[in-house]
Amino acid sequence: MSAVQEGKRLGRQITKAVIPAAGLGTRFLPATKASPKEMLPLVDKPLIQYVVEEAVGAGIREIIIITGRGKRAIEDHFDISFELEETLRQNGKLELMESLRKISDMADFCYIRQRQALGLGHAILSAKNLIGDEPFAVLLGDDIIDHPTSALQQMIDLYQKNQAPLIGIQKVPKSEVRQYGVIDAEAAVDGLYKINDLVEKPSPKEAPSNLAVIGRYILTPEIFELLEKTKPGKNNEIQLTDALKELARLRNMYGYVIQGKRFDAGDKLGFLKATVEMGLKNPELGKEFRKFLKDLPL
Ligand code: UTP
Secondary structure, eight states, X not given: OOHHHHHHHHTSOOOEEEEEOOOOOGGGTTTTTTSOGGGOEETTEEHHHHHHHHHHHTTOOEEEEEEOTTOHHHHHHTSOOHHHHHHHHHTTOHHHHHHHHHHHHSSEXXXXXXXXXXXXXXXXXXXXXXXXXXXXXXEOTTEEEEOSSOHHHHHHHHHHHHOSOEEEEEEOOGGGGGGSEEEEXXXXXXXXXXEEEEEESOOTTTOSOSEEEEEEEXXXXXXXXXXXXXXXXXXXXXXXXXXXXXXXXXXXXXXEEOOSEEEETTSHHHHHHHHHHHHHHOTTTHHHHHHHHHTSOO
């Protein structure tokens, strides 16, 4: 392929997003024994709805959700619920009915079943045929990022300029690096880093930086070939990090320090923090909730 053709291919609008949601959610057991982690409600919406709304707000039209056993509630959530809508209509609750209809009208939803939870890399690889030959976004439902310009919007804006794979990163305390993939990189401009290498869950000593990979990516289709070649790594899973390491060798790949407050909502404490913050921001509940918190004997 010529450089011009390659440029055209990568420069396409990003209209597809993959949301891997087939993980086992072991950090949130027993809540996630029979219901998906992605359906845990943050105030009044399931986690995955925040992420879908972020994607749609950034121009995504097709959402590909990777699901697994016990995840049917996700499909039902984004489907039309005729019975419920009809009952609400009959009871005159039209606003509520409209708000439900909006959830299923937001985008085109496709579901792919990952038959075994063989890792994040394996989950993304299963979207290969639906993505085809264009750049795409990946959003992890665990990461709820709060900022007036959404995390994905920030990344898409940057991708339009650089047309190179882009990984969302944030600075974390050195003591926490072992929970993340960490990049080895050189600072470029304004929160942008050129990635040389990545290390999955390093010890603070081994970590090449304190720049941790968080759950937003813009990837180019060559990631699929690399994932196909990736052997199972840590925990016998096909690790996205291993394929990204290869991608960084092949072409320029960047990390971008996402602006905004991030919550790891797949972790119990992170989820509680997100609930409190979102509760305080909620226009209907915020005032009373703030008063309740203030009155607590802390
Ligand atoms: P996590 O590492 O958070 O895994 O995966 P998990 O299983 O969901 O949660 P814990 O760690 O056991 O509590 C990161 C993302 O990748 C998806 C998860 O659903 C999550 O969004 N994933 C992971 C898959 O879709 N398939 C997999 O095989 C593994």
